[in-house]
Amino acid sequence: MRKLILATRLTALALLLFCGVALKAQVVTTGNINGVVTDPTGAVIAGATITATDTDTNEQTVTTTDKAGVYNLRFLQVGNYTVTFKAPGFGEQITPQFVLEVDQSAERNAKMTPGGGSTQISVQAERAPLLNTENSTIATSLDARAISDIPLMGRSLTDLQQFEPGVVSTSATSSGTVEVNGSRGQGNNYVLNGLETNENINYGQTYNVNPDAVLSLQETTATPSAEYGNVEGGTFLTLIKSGTNQFHGNAFMNLRNYLLDAFSWGAKHTTGTIAPRSPYTDYQMGGTLGGPIIRNKLFAFGDYQGVRNHSTSHGFATVPTFDERGCSGGLPGSVCTGGTTADFSELLDPYVMCNNGGTAVSGSGTVSPSNPNCTTSNGNSKLIQLFDPFGAAPGYPNNGFTPFAGNKGIPINNPVVKYLFAHNNLLPLPGSQLGINGAVFNTTGNPIIDGINTNSAEPGAGNVSTTTKAFSHTNQYDVKIDYRLSSKDNLSGSFSYANTLGYTTPTIPINFPSEAPTPIKIITFDDIHTFSPAIVNDLRLGYQRYVNLAAATIDTSGVFGTQGDSVLGIGSAAGSAVAQAYQGYAGQTQTAAGTQTGTLTTPRSGAESEGGTSNTGSNIVENTFLYADNLTWLRGKHTYKIGVNIGRYQQNNFYPGNDGSLGALLSTGLFSSNQISNKADPRYPTSAMALKDDTRGYAYADYVMDRMSGATIGGVAGPVGMRQNRNAYFINDDWKIRPNLTLNLGLRYEYNTQIHEVNNKYVAPDIITQTLILAGTPQANAYCGGCGTTLVHPFYGGLVPRVGFNWAYTPRTVISAGYGAMTFMEGTGANLRMTTNPPFQTALEYAASVPDVTGVTGTPYTEEQGFTHVLPGAAASGALINLWDLHVRPAYVQTYSLGVQYQMSNSLSFSLKYVGKTGQHLITPGSANELPQPCTNPAFVAAGNPTGINTKVSTITTDTTVNPNGQSCSSSPVFVSKA
Numbered sequence: 001m002r003k004l005i006l007a008t009r010l011t012a013l014a015l016l017l018f019c020g021v022a023l024k025a026q027v028v029t030t031g032n033i034n035g036v037v038t039d040p041t042g043a044v045i046a047g048a049t050i051t052a053t054d055t056d057t058n059e060q061t062v063t064t065t066d067k068a069g070v071y072n073l074r075f076l077q078v079g080n081y082t083v084t085f086k087a088p089g090f091g092e093q094i095t096p097q098f099v100l101e102v103d104q105s106a107e108r109n110a111k112m113t114p115g116g117g118s119t120q121i122s123v124q125a126e127r128a129p130l131l132n133t134e135n136s137t138i139a140t141s142l143d144a145r146a147i148s149d150i151p152l153m154g155r156s157l158t159d160l161q162q163f164e165p166g167v168v169s170t171s172a173t174s175s176g177t178v179e180v181n182g183s184r185g186q187g188n189n190y191v192l193n194g195l196e197t198n199e200n201i202n203y204g205q206t207y208n209v210n211p212d213a214v215l216s217l218q219e220t221t222a223t224p225s226a227e228y229g230n231v232e233g234g235t236f237l238t239l240i241k242s243g244t245n246q247f248h249g250n251a252f253m254n255l256r257n258y259l260l261d262a263f264s265w266g267a268k269h270t271t272g273t274i275a276p277r278s279p280y281t282d283y284q285m286g287g288t289l290g291g292p293i294i295r296n297k298l299f300a301f302g303d304y305q306g307v308r309n310h311s312t313s314h315g316f317a318t319v320p321t322f323d324e325r326g327c328s329g330g331l332p333g334s335v336c337t338g339g340t341t342a343d344f345s346e347l348l349d350p351y352v353m354c355n356n357g358g359t360a361v362s363g364s365g366t367v368s369p370s371n372p373n374c375t376t377s378n379g380n381s382k383l384i385q386l387f388d389p390f391g392a393a394p395g396y397p398n399n400g401f402t403p404f405a406g407n408k409g410i411p412i413n414n415p416v417v418k419y420l421f422a423h424n425n426l427l428p429l430p431g432s433q434l435g436i437n438g439a440v441f442n443t444t445g446n447p448i449i450d451g452i453n454t455n456s457a458e459p460g461a462g463n464v465s466t467t468t469k470a471f472s473h474t475n476q477y478d479v480k481i482d483y484r485l486s487s488k489d490n491l492s493g494s495f496s497y498a499n500t501l502g503y504t505t506p507t508i509p510i511n512f513p514s515e516a517p518t519p520i521k522i523i524t525f526d527d528i529h530t531f532s533p534a535i536v537n538d539l540r541l542g543y544q545r546y547v548n549l550a551a552a553t554i555d556t557s558g559v560f561g562t563q564g565d566s567v568l569g570i571g572s573a574a575g576s577a578v579a580q581a582y583q584g585y586a587g588q589t590q591t592a593a594g595t596q597t598g599t600l601t602t603p604r605s606g607a608e609s610e611g612g613t614s615n616t617g618s619n620i621v622e623n624t625f626l627y628a629d630n631l632t633w634l635r636g637k638h639t640y641k642i643g644v645n646i647g648r649y650q651q652n653n654f655y656p657g658n659d660g661s662l663g664a665l666l667s668t669g670l671f672s673s674n675q676i677s678n679k680a681d682p683r684y685p686t687s688a689m690a691l692k693d694d695t696r697g698y699a700y701a702d703y704v705m706d707r708m709s710g711a712t713i714g715g716v717a718g719p720v721g722m723r724q725n726r727n728a729y730f731i732n733d734d735w736k737i738r739p740n741l742t743l744n745l746g747l748r749y750e751y752n753t754q755i756h757e758v759n760n761k762y763v764a765p766d767i768i769t770q771t772l773i774l775a776g777t778p779q780a781n782a783y784c785g786g787c788g789t790t791l792v793h794p795f796y797g798g799l800v801p802r803v804g805f806n807w808a809y810t811p812r813t814v815i816s817a818g819y820g821a822m823t824f825m826e827g828t829g830a831n832l833r834m835t836t837n838p839p840f841q842t843a844l845e846y847a848a849s850v851p852d853v854t855g856v857t858g859t860p861y862t863e864e865q866g867f868t869h870v871l872p873g874a875a876a877s878g879a880l881i882n883l884w885d886l887h888v889r890p891a892y893v894q895t896y897s898l899g900v901q902y903q904m905s906n907s908l909s910f911s912l913k914y915v916g917k918t919g920q921h922l923i924t925p926g927s928a929n930e931l932p933q934p935c936t937n938p939a940f941v942a943a944g945n946p947t948g949i950n951t952k953v954s955t956i957t958t959d960t961t962v963n964p965n966g967q968s969c970s971s972s973p974v975f976v977s978k979a
Contacts, residue, residue, distance in 0.1 A: 029194045029239055029526065030538070031100040034072040034134070035109040036739050037065050037085060044069025045112060048087040055080045055097055056244035058296045059484055063533035070736065072639055074536045074632045075528045076100060077482070077490070078216050078239055083108045091115030101141040102216045102239055105134035109739075130909040131901045134734060135744045136804030136818030138222040138897055138913060140164040144241065147211050155254070155284055155305070157211050161236060164219040166915060177204060180221050180234035181917045183893065187232035187824055193240055193480075193494050193524040195542030195626050196230070200649050201722075203827045205236075206546045207498055207520050212250055212288050213303035213478050215241040222895045222915045223818030226730040226746025226802045227630065227643060232824035232893040232919065240494055242482045243299030247291035256282040280311035299482045307474040309502070316462030317507045318607040321346065321430055324459065324704070325421050326412055332431025338421025342704050344407040346459040347384040350374050353458070354382050386410065386701050387674040389851035389858065393683045398857050400683055401674045414706035415569035416588060416863050420611070426509050426557060427609065430463040458607050464508070472502030488530045496522040509557035510611025512584035516550040534634040542626035550617035551654055551661065555583040564612075570665075571866025580662065586713075586866070587614035587664030590699035605669065606700035614660030614712070618830065619719065623650040641732040651722040651755075655830040656714035657843045657880075663713025663867050670850050671707035671860050673697030681853065708861035712845045720835040721758040726825075727751045732802070740809075744818065746802035752825045752890055754790035755833065763837035764791040765881045772838060772881075784886055791834060795889040798823050814901040823890040826923040834882050843880070893919040 037048045048065040052073050065071045081100050085093040090112035100106055142150075142160060152159050158178075161167055166181040177185035186203035189196060197207045220228060220235040228235055258277045290301035322330030323346060326339020346352045354374040374382050384407075391402025404410060412418060420427040476498035483491040501517040525541040555561055564585025565571055588610030630643040654661075673696050676683050702709065732746040756762060760776035766783055773779050775789040784791055804818025830836065836843075844867065851858030899913030 030075040032105045037110045051084040072634045085110040102218045107133045136816040139220040141218045183233035189231040189235045191237045194540045210305040215239045223820045223897045226732040226748040243290035243301040249289035251287035253285040278313045301480045304477040309472040311470045317464045320608045321460040342410040386672045466507040470504040474500040490528045492526040494524045512553040512613045518548045521545045538630045540628045544624040546622045548620045551619045553582045573864035584613045587612040589664045608700045614664040615662040616660040619654040621652040637736045639734040645728045649724040654719040659712040659714040665708045666710040667699045667703035668709040669697030669699040672701040710847045713867045725753040742806045744804040750798035756789045761840040812903045817898045819896045821894045825890040891922045
């Protein structure tokens with residue numbers, strides 16, 4: 001075993017000297033006991049033997065006082081302790097038991113009384129060490145008992161983060177991500193047993209420990225020692241319990257169930273039958289067990305926690321009515337597999353479009369423009385007349401905006417629509433025995449006519465009742481082993497695992513949920529070696545693997561799989577559909593388009609289900625490696641701590657952007673609307689006049705006719721592998737100038753390598769030459785000399801100081817002050833990194849040419865064209881290219897504090913502290929190619945300044961102020977790749 005430990009140390013040293021892996025934040029996972037030993041006259045006693053005993057494991061740590069009577073026991077496992085003092089000619093003294101917390105320096109002084117070798121004195125009246133008398137760090141620790149006594153809704157340990165002053169959450173309902181003393185939430189550092197457990201792309205906590213397994217939770221929020229780094233907010237350190245000489249454990253189960261819930265006040269005071277409670281079950285179960293494997297030598301601890309959430313909800317979905325499917329006159333129970341033309345006459349029926357909460361409509365089902373219920377607050381009609389912009393009119397054979405008579409005869413051309421109409425198992429027909437919005441179907445006509453909800457102001461609203469089921473399962477466990485190899489070596493190792501998965505069944509089979517499994521594995525190893533009473537070393541190794549597969553969709557119908565676009569004919573005109581990595585088919589999206597000309601009314605989007613998914617989910621696979629070594633040397637009145645931290649980030653992710661990996665085709669109503677606002681125009685239809693100039697179209701009508709207004713799809717080039725190293729070296733000196741005055745001095749150096757991609761899929765836009773610069777090419781060397789494959793310059797100025805003092809003004813009063821600077825390289829998220837640039841991320845957003853009154857007939861997109869066909873004159877609108885400042889650098893954050901502590905009793909103390917913080921060089925995303933003046937300035941545009949800035953260039957900088965006046969004026973791309 002000793003050879004194994006020696007090999008481990010040599011391997012770690014080799015990694016430190018020869019591997020270019022990066023640094024993680026050094027944190028303290030142990031505690032210290034120190035003090036001064038004197039005789040009754042106050043003279044110091046040198047050579048006194050001090051023994052600290054962990055009363056849970058009977059582990060003893062021995063040291064002696066130096067010539068100044070000072071002792072310092074370092075790297076003690078957190079737990080319950082007594083301290084024994086022995087010196088020749090003096091009676092033995094034993095302190096009462098006390099709790100040693102993480103990173104605590106518990107001061108236990110002794111005034112020894114002359115006596116024989118057998119004299120033993122138990123000191124009971126001494127103050128418990130509640131005050132921090134060693135440093136100026138601002139931190140709060142919660143031990144296992146405190147955590148157990150605090151009710152935690154959902155057993156989420158993160159809810160405890162706000163118990164520290166200065167820690168706040170912007171969420172009104174849960175803690176979520178917290179901000180520490182005004183810092184950004186992504187700047188926090190979450191640590192388990194010494195290993196950082198952050199998600200390093202978007203930044204957040206990966207692993208939430210079972211609260212019953214926690215030995216200690218420490219929150220460090222300001223002026224830390226030089227051991228702490230890689231953070232601009234707070235450090236949240238969690239330690240898992242250890243086994244002891246006594247077996248100990250617990251078991252729990254927490255059950256919530258809809259049968260235990262009371263009806264709400266509103267449900268009990270409604271008219272009619274009380275709606276049933278939606279079934280759900282939410283329970284958590286688990287337990288802990290710890291004890292000895294070999295008493296006083298080898299200990300084990302383990303825990304398990306499981307969460308099971310199941311719920312069922314009843315609701316309503318909206319599907320196309322029988323008329324819209326081309327089966328006019330159909331009623332619930334009828335057979336319909338789709339016709340050749342659709343009937344949208346419901347859009348002109350006041351019984352459908354004009355009711356508000358059941359208010360009666362005057363008239364007998366005919367168009368009644370004078371009815372106030374059919375007029376919006378701005379005077380427009382609620383009724384919708386559909387137009388054919390390609391219809392014939394005098395002088396305009398293909399641009400006549402001809403009304404569809406009675407909104408009938410709408411051609412069903414969309415291949416997706418035809419397929420879904422023909423398969424009722426995928427797109428259910430209107431009708432359900434559960435009724436619609438509380439009303440039971442009545443085949444005589446009211447309140448349901450043709451599967452139409454007459455109470456909703458839109459056709460078919462809620463015309464299919466649905467039952468959805470949701471589940472979420474979490475399993476997690478921790479195992480920790482502690483081994484006292486010898487009086488000089490204490491070993492500790494832990495393994496943690498968690499996995500969460502779940503999804504909600506779709507309301508109809510053409511929606512595609514994501515299961516999003518999230519497995520996490522964490523391994524830590526710690527070796528504390530005592531070279532001598534004055535020199536102790538702490539070696540830590542760690543590894544975390546975090547996976548989140550949010551992009552993995554599920555086809556519950558079993559029809560589409562990864563061939564959905566091909567099954568439906570999406571992209572068939574291009575020869576073949578875009579290859580799919582995930583199940584489902586491209587999203588079919590209705591959205592209301594903006595007004596096009598004059599004072600025309602905005603077209604309206606329908607509520608009819610179209611299904612599909614653009615699939616904007618991301619897959620993340622991260623590996624975090626850690627090596628940390630901390631040497632403490634007690635020399636006279638100085639306690640020196642020297643350390644190195646080396647770690648490596650492997651960030652592998654698939655990010656499709658906001659447009660999704662499967663993309664979406666959009667219908668807006670622009671191809672069924674009237675663009676003629678001039679009533680003197682001979683083409684202006686009398687039907688529009690009758691409707692009080694309501695000329696808007698209907699998005700679902702566009703969709704049925706296969707007249708799409710646009711297509712969008714995100715980058716589908718596959719995953720990227722980003723890498724970053726972080727190295728840090730520190731030295732810290734706690735100088736005990738006087739027994740009651742300690743000066744804390746520290747210096748830390750951090751070097752964070754810039755992010756690079758393992759296959760050089762990193763691209764920077766050169767604004768000067770308007771070219772795209774690929775990493776690893778000769779152009780990259782000319783663009784950023786000495787940058788390597790990162791395309792930004794390295795930063796070597798990571799030297800930060802720490803200074804503070806701690807003065808025990810009286811035995812019960814402590815005054816402290818501190819200052820510390822920290823550096824932190826923010827993550828930005830995947831969407832702002834240069835891995836999302838062309839040609840590796842080929843996001844496309846195309847807008848169809850829309851017909852207008854000047855004779856432009858326009859050209860719609862079609863499902864058959866999919867995402868591989870570009871129409872003549874179509875604009876690549878909204879493309880985004882990311883550019884990082886060549887001299888981007890880590891944030892520089894400074895904190896300073898002044899505080900006082902007062903101990904009122906052995907169980908009560910209070911503190912009052914002031915904390916200040918300032919930050920420079922924070923990551924700031926902005927627009928790199930904004931106009932220097934708004935494009936609404938006529939003189940600026942008339943002077944020939946550029947107006948074609950539609951491709952957006954996002955810049956990531958830590959020094960430049962973003963121009964707030966930039967605007968884009970027209971559709972014209974800025975960059976053309978010449979690489």
